[in-house]
Amino acid sequence: MNSINPACLNRVASVIGLGKLGSPIAACLAHKGYRVHGVDVAPAVIDAVNEGRAPVFEPGLDVMINNNKSRLTAGNSIREAILLSDISFIVVATPSEEMGGFSLKYVKAVCEEVAQAIREKSGWHLVVLASTVMPGATQGEVVPILQEVSGKKCGVDFGLCYSPEFIALGTVLHDYLNPDFALIGESDKKAGDVLESVYMQVCDNKPRVARMNFINAELAKLSVNTFVTTKISFSNTLARVCENLHGANVDVVSEALGLDTRIGNKYLKGAVGYGGPCFPRDTIAFAALARSVGVSPELAEATDRVNQAQVSILTELVSRKIPKNGRVAVLGLSYKPNTNVTEESQGVMLAQRLSELGRKVSVFDPKAMENAQKKLGGKVAYSSSLEDSISSSDVIVIMTPWEQFAQISPDAVSREGNRRVLIDAWRILDPHSFSKACDYIGLGMNSRDLGCPD
Ligand SMILES: NC(=O)c1ccc[n+]([C@@H]2O[C@H](COP(=O)([O-])OP(=O)(O)OC[C@H]3O[C@@H](n4cnc5c(N)ncnc54)[C@H](O)[C@@H]3O)[C@@H](O)[C@H]2O)c1
Structure with a gap:
């Protein structure tokens, strides 16, 4: 794996939710040169990251976090993370509900705090939602919370992207750094341009990028996985x-x-x-x-x-x-x-x-x-x-x-x-x-x- 990309140095990102997907994202960004501030509600997760250990088992993650601990810190304040950084990845769980959809309860709680901090900020901020959500959720539920609580306009005063990952546990670091493609649902061109440039700086394979509106990106995420499972069931x-x-x-x-x-x-x-x-x-x-x-x-x-x-x-x-x-x-x-x-x-x-x-x-x-x-x-x-x-x-x-x-x-x-x-x-x-x-x-x-x- 190539390491630091000079274009990433002195840039600051935050990652909210340091679980199976969030902690590898934080580690990969730091590995490429970003200064990363992670946020989690679990004290054990925060301690692990601050001590240079992986909070979850994933091959190579312990070493990557330890090698980059000078650029990777964790805490429990979303406000602090937003004020310190100019791009934030939200990677909290979206548990399945009885009818098959995904709960937004953790995403909404996080977005309220993110929006309160954006309200205080003078500069532009990019919010990237990486958690899997149901089609319609980003525009219908996430945008209203961010706008109402921040008092600012999405797509103008701050940007929002829905950008889920297609990683497999066990190979997350490789998959994150070498995706088949990056999927970006964007509030506006600036938001999509900034996230695309992050992927170009961080991914080793300069992936193809599919940019679109929120609903198409939400549909694409579910469709990719459902197409693959159809193939598996056929094969079985x-x-x-x-x-x-x-x-x-x-x-x-x-x-x-x-x-x-x-x-x-x-x-x-x-x-x-x-x-x-x-x-x-x-x-x-x-x-x-x-x-x-x-x-x-x-x-x-x-x-x-x-x-x-x-x-x-x-x-x-x-x-x-x-x-x-x-x-x-x-x-x-x-x-x-x-x-x-x-x-x-x-x-x-x-x-x-x-x-x-x-x-x-x-x-x-x-x-x-x-x-x-x-x-x-x-x-x-x-x-x-x-x-x-x-x-x-x-x-x-x-x-x-x-x-x-x-x-x-x-x-x-x-x-x-x-x-x-x-x-x-x-x-x-x-x-x-x-x-x-x-x-x-x-x-x-x-x-x-x-x-x-x-
Ligand atoms: N794990 C995967 O293979 C994978 C792959 C693609 C997409 N996803 C999606 O990514 C999202 C996260 O999945 P995961 O597997 O990493 O979940 P996870 O449960 O492993 O991690 C979620 C983390 O968020 C933290 N958290 C909860 N509430 C928080 C809050 N208010 N502030 C800060 N942190 C908070 C939890 O303590 C936990 O550490 C889900 O929507 C999932 O569908 C996961």
Whole structure:
């Protein structure tokens, strides 16, 4: 990664909300030379940043914050942050509501304080909303608060941009510094120009920039994620079809699909369902939005239904394979590798379903044991190591493609007497060597082709 950009030196930014997305944004801005003032309501988060530590687990974040601690401070005063800086990123949570939309309660509370500080400021200020919001929210709810409380005009006295990020946890720093594109919804040309220049200074890859009004940017954010989840659900359906067709292999079919430029090769793996803090809720929000304007939500709803079915299909498969009184090891509880986040994790859901069916379940994850424990409680056994988890089990399911799991050897799973069943959801192990050591089932492949009994 390139480091300081001279164009960023002596510029001051503030970041309000230093969680999974906000703290990496603050770190990246400081890494490029900005002086950054972060704001959070959680004292532990503020202390971590001021001590040069990452407030959340994200690969590389600890080092980046520590290396740039002379330019990165944190506190609890939004007023101070606005007065110190000329651009502020709002990155607080927007929790999902029952009907599928997103709550603006934290965004509104922050905007009131931001606007009070803008009222006091003589110069122009740019507010950038990076939290995911529902279409219509920026113009309909955020602008009125900022204008009424500040007594100033949006697009004239201060600028506002809606600019959500398309990062994946586990690779946030790389994704933030090398986005496919930057999405900017802008109140006016000046606001968009200033934010575009920030992205050009900070991003290593000089990304393409899509500039538009607020509503189109809000729609684009939900649409990108819903399109990707549609692709994942299609790919998972294809994988299930392959499992039931002699000679079929989802990797071979997907490779061909990916060669078609109308489709592209990303997110075509065909494995388990999607999870995490964005994909499931953005898809549901898209459906809610369509419904609210009288458009059929069935495509997004079907995507969600297919996703929810994946864990049921796996639960059934494990139930068929597990011997009476046998034990299943679920390997992988984070929703993807290189993060400890377990929101909507398929591994956690599988462990939960199997334990509810009275199965003996043990779980292991390199990073997410603590978060998984908050959800699974005493329903499952927590293995202290990968070896421990494998040796005490009859059925093993690899649910997250952590690098550590790709290093499992055939010897580690083979045993005298009854062969173990190994379900490799992401096909990270070699089917031929593992099918000599155990009953290997790669999802998306026909297991009869490998000699594995039904
Ligand atoms: N995490 C992701 O992968 C991701 C990706 C794209 C978009 N987003 C969006 O970004 C937003 C933030 O997500 P996140 O995952 O970083 O959330 P998070 O819960 O990890 O972090 C939010 C932070 O805001 C702080 N906060 C709450 N109220 C505050 C206030 N009044 N003043 C200052 N700080 C306050 C919290 O203490 C917390 O540290 C959400 O809208 C989310 O949808 C997240």
